[in-house]
Amino acid sequence: MVNGVFEWERPLIELENRIKELQAFTKEKGIDFSEELATLERKADRLRAEIFSNLTPWQRVQLARHPRRPTTLDYINMICTDFVELSGDRCVRDDEAMVGGLALLDGMPVTIIGPQKGRDTKENIRRNFGLPHPEGYRKALRLMQQAEKFGRPIVSLIDVVGAYPGIEAEQRGQGVAIAENIRRMSFLRVPIVCVITGEGGSGGALAIGVGDRVLMMENAWYSVISPEMCAEILWKDTGRAPDAAAVLKIGAQDLLELGVIDEVIPEPLGGAHRDREQAAQRLKEAVVRHLRELLPLSGDELIHRRLEKYRRMGRLAQETEERLQAVSESPRD
Amino acid sequence: MVNGVFEWERPLIELENRIKELQAFTKEKGIDFSEELATLERKADRLRAEIFSNLTPWQRVQLARHPRRPTTLDYINMICTDFVELSGDRCVRDDEAMVGGLALLDGMPVTIIGPQKGRDTKENIRRNFGLPHPEGYRKALRLMQQAEKFGRPIVSLIDVVGAYPGIEAEQRGQGVAIAENIRRMSFLRVPIVCVITGEGGSGGALAIGVGDRVLMMENAWYSVISPEMCAEILWKDTGRAPDAAAVLKIGAQDLLELGVIDEVIPEPLGGAHRDREQAAQRLKEAVVRHLRELLPLSGDELIHRRLEKYRRMGRLAQETEERLQAVSESPRD
Amino acid sequence: MPVFKDLFRSKSRYATVKPSQGDGDQPRPQPARPKEVPDGLWVKCPGCQNILYQRELARNLQVCARCGHHFHVGAVERLSQLLDSLDTFEEWDTDLRTVNPLGFPGYEEKLARMQAQTGLSEAVVTGEGKLDKYPVAVGVLDFSFFSGSMGSVVGEKLTRLFERALERRIPVVVVSGGGGGARMQEGILSLMQMAKTSQAVERFGASRQPYISVLTNPTMGGVYASFASLGDYILAEPGALIGFAGPRIVERTIRQSLPSGFQTSEFALKNGMVDMIVERKDLRPTLARILRLHRA
Amino acid sequence: MPVFKDLFRSKSRYATVKPSQGDGDQPRPQPARPKEVPDGLWVKCPGCQNILYQRELARNLQVCARCGHHFHVGAVERLSQLLDSLDTFEEWDTDLRTVNPLGFPGYEEKLARMQAQTGLSEAVVTGEGKLDKYPVAVGVLDFSFFSGSMGSVVGEKLTRLFERALERRIPVVVVSGGGGGARMQEGILSLMQMAKTSQAVERFGASRQPYISVLTNPTMGGVYASFASLGDYILAEPGALIGFAGPRIVERTIRQSLPSGFQTSEFALKNGMVDMIVERKDLRPTLARILRLHRA
Numbered sequence A, B: 001m002v003n004g005v006f007e008w009e010r011p012l013i014e015l016e017n018r019i020k021e022l023q024a025f026t027k028e029k030g031i032d033f034s035e036e037l038a039t040l041e042r043k044a045d046r047l048r049a050e051i052f053s054n055l056t057p058w059q060r061v062q063l064a065r066h067p068r069r070p071t072t073l074d075y076i077n078m079i080c081t082d083f084v085e086l087s088g089d090r091c092v093r094d095d096e097a098m099v100g101g102l103a104l105l106d107g108m109p110v111t112i113i114g115p116q117k118g119r120d121t122k123e124n125i126r127r128n129f130g131l132p133h134p135e136g137y138r139k140a141l142r143l144m145q146q147a148e149k150f151g152r153p154i155v156s157l158i159d160v161v162g163a164y165p166g167i168e169a170e171q172r173g174q175g176v177a178i179a180e181n182i183r184r185m186s187f188l189r190v191p192i193v194c195v196i197t198g199e200g201g202s203g204g205a206l207a208i209g210v211g212d213r214v215l216m217m218e219n220a221w222y223s224v225i226s227p228e229m230c231a232e233i234l235w236k237d238t239g240r241a242p243d244a245a246a247v248l249k250i251g252a253q254d255l256l257e258l259g260v261i262d263e264v265i266p267e268p269l270g271g272a273h274r275d276r277e278q279a280a281q282r283l284k285e286a287v288v289r290h291l292r293e294l295l296p297l298s299g300d301e302l303i304h305r306r307l308e309k310y311r312r313m314g315r316l317a318q319e320t321e322e323r324l325q326a327v328s329e330s331p332r333d
Numbered sequence C, D: 001m002p003v004f005k006d007l008f009r010s011k012s013r014y015a016t017v018k019p020s021q022g023d024g025d026q027p028r029p030q031p032a033r034p035k036e037v038p039d040g041l042w043v044k045c046p047g048c049q050n051i052l053y054q055r056e057l058a059r060n061l062q063v064c065a066r067c068g069h070h071f072h073v074g075a076v077e078r079l080s081q082l083l084d085s086l087d088t089f090e091e092w093d094t095d096l097r098t099v100n101p102l103g104f105p106g107y108e109e110k111l112a113r114m115q116a117q118t119g120l121s122e123a124v125v126t127g128e129g130k131l132d133k134y135p136v137a138v139g140v141l142d143f144s145f146f147s148g149s150m151g152s153v154v155g156e157k158l159t160r161l162f163e164r165a166l167e168r169r170i171p172v173v174v175v176s177g178g179g180g181g182a183r184m185q186e187g188i189l190s191l192m193q194m195a196k197t198s199q200a201v202e203r204f205g206a207s208r209q210p211y212i213s214v215l216t217n218p219t220m221g222g223v224y225a226s227f228a229s230l231g232d233y234i235l236a237e238p239g240a241l242i243g244f245a246g247p248r249i250v251e252r253t254i255r256q257s258l259p260s261g262f263q264t265s266e267f268a269l270k271n272g273m274v275d276m277i278v279e280r281k282d283l284r285p286t287l288a289r290i291l292r293l294h295r296a
């Protein structure tokens, strides 16, 4: 990527820039280029549809990582009012790679949490590039348990490459923290709506990703392993991450078909970063709609359905009794 | 103290040593000193009663700190069978200044916890001189919550000078850990019997000291502040700790009268270290008796009574309406 | 804990004893008004060493306008800063009086001196007032009275604060700033107030109303290790000393000087112990916002 | 969670698909007996570099007699070490078969190879057996099968293990040693097994029976970050690799070499993540003691 532009979208970006220039020129000089502009716009529309309607899995991964893609706090600020950010796990540290707090969403009080990437280098260092330590997961859990205490629904916005592969993170038991979060989250008595907004990497995502509804932005990815690491394992070549992205089935549409997510939230053509406000509005609409469906349910009912949902996860085959019989009667080796 | 002997018990110790010598001599040489021995024994009994029946608060503090006084693990090994020690807070560290686990006490499965002092310098370093860090309190809480899960009663043996005044202990929030333990312990649905076996120092003791019954060994102390620190504050002189021990009312009998503890467990004359087995048996008898009284109660009933008990703690006066009236009608200053 | 809720509604379960002091020594119900600050008095700011006029300082909520240093605020002044108006405040349990349960030498005299100096009867003022037009149960520890330390009366008043708030289903705000932690002079009974108040906090949870704990300079020892740490939300004023063991004791134990910023609010935030640091001028709006979110 | 208990008693709530492989490739129910070790085979001990005879090693529970290095133990051999006798073991869910839900390239072939090599149909063996004369539900991950990693079948078998143990009110012991963590070839469905198994563990709590998790070399990734970390008691064999992120990934991230002992059982004990380290020879007695205490 050069200047936030991918190679494969360059023709479109150049065309869009020419349109902008022409518009500026029109305004400045007062010359009418409306006919030329219309032609260019039509061409741009065609090109946009052509490029963005047939994105490869890897192109979507690239969009999910776009530096101008809205971060968790960006979304919170766009979809909520009265956000009160809360800090700390009450045990070790405040992990700024995980944010959360209390806010109004469409008039409803909610607890909203999520990993937070930095929007520049300085912020990225403070936020460990959006990679939480165990205390980040524990902070999220603390806030979710607070939500449960007050009967507030929970919105979890997920955008994380994965758990942090660092010494301290291992020392302070990120495996245990992730397991504990999964366990506790599964039995919270309030509605939980999770949205993979960007990257959904492995245990780091699942640690805040068990919900009554799991939604996914159109260009987000969610996987048991990052495409790079998968490529490294399969072909000893991280350069083949695009191939790995394809075989892992990590796109929103694939996950919908696998029954792992409940809905795909469409993004503005070309990705959330091309129209952040619109992306946020669509996210908000979907989250609010699902929350309103869940709010009438009792705690028991929520947990019951949530457990049923995860109980069904997985695909396997069951041998028939007869087949097993036949196999075990055949001679060994 | 020289060689584990206090100045004020030296005459007795010397006499006891002479008796032992004479007994050895009798055995070795076959000469009959039974009459002399009887006289000496009578004298020793008188002296023992004289010295140990009128201990000052400070002398008891000294006994509570005696290097041969049984530690928590000593008591566990003497009163329980099948002890399985469990480790870790699942968050930060295993704090060896706090021990705990699962054991059989008089045939009953119990969870038994307590701070652990070292029995020599090497062990003391490993166990931070029996001063827990926050993770020690959290480990104790984890084990108590496990006890609750399995409906097991809890025995808390308390012997701790206080919370550890160190940088890391503050960093990891020992104030928060103590408060959290107090809160959680108060609402556990299983019987809790606490025994101050040696030192009961301030928040460090209370963090594992909220129980349905709080017992105290005869020579233990339990206080909001150590006598040394109190002396430092009052007189800028830790040397006056004996005076502080007296004014603070930290002995078992005083605390019984103040309604803070429920029973004093008598120690062998001269302190638990003079007959560790007997001390342990008395401790065991008392703990088992209280547990058996509590076992029939439901979780609701236990919590109800426990809260009622602490609700009454404190002494104060209430002005009558008339007096208040009168006072507020009188002119100011 | 709906099971226990009713049990604690009845009053006077603590042990009551007759006041031991003579009539003349009796503390008076304190005036529920901030004391007038005389003109011309000044203080030196410990933050920036500048000379500040007290009247100006009071107008700026006792915060140095030059360096932001937060001075101590008395209980009544704090109430006037936080509530819609002091007129909305109804004080509770003004009839509780401290005794000397251990016969601790000099305790009565020191109490009398404190009472005379501060016009308060004890280190905490509790009651109900309006914040953002809605009722809130509020407790404020006053550092000027025995370092805001907790003895039987402070523990009892705070416990009743949570109990009444539970009955009335209204939120609780407690402003803690007690350098003394537990009140040494009441010995073990002070320690027991930590258990009593912590239990009251937990029982209050049944109200589904929030408890906001505000930590001011200094919040230490038994105050910090009980109710003050148990807020659903924990706010701290900037630069407050917050911790369990006193810094001098820590310094003596580790035999080296303390790292800069040790046990400050900022240290507590970094270590995950508080939710946020709130400047005094933002305290009232922040409380109002959290409470408003809870009413939504 | 008595409310949900009944719901999960019914079987087959997962999505079943027809086996996609031909008849000849079908794995067979594995023999519930440790494979005979041929005479004269030897291995070099990675702990002390000594040459060890496999028969001797097997007699010593696959622990090097010289340095105590704990070798991998296959599922069936492990069962024979832990249970009163293999005859008491009734295997469960032998009819579940792995499919290739993502159409992951080469997955079927690799599975077939693993099955042929190990005689196992998947990476976990589950069932009921007797330990110290009492029934226990037991699951053992086998490192030799796909590094003991968890896909849909492993997750399902473990989930059913906890469900049946809940029905029968018997304790659960799971021996985990899966270097692969989640099974990459089943993609997101493997990740979901972490949620499914963790939920099964928590629901099992309603039985009031203990779940003992035994961590063996290596317990990593998605296995560690789910059911393996959620034991009421967590035991670890000495020197096992235990952690979430693989050591090579950590090394690459931090760009420096790892501290010695990083991610070992001893490291996990020191950091508070396991209850105790138990040598293999003491494992059975320790399990027996804990289970006995729970029957008292």
Ligand SMILES: [Zn+2]
Residues within 6 Å of the ligand: C045, C046, C047, C048, C049, C050, C064, C065, C066, C067, C068, C069
């Ligand atoms: Zn200043």
Ligand SMILES: [Zn+2]
Residues within 6 Å of the ligand: D045, D046, D047, D048, D049, D050, D064, D065, D066, D067, D068, D069
């Ligand atoms: Zn070896």
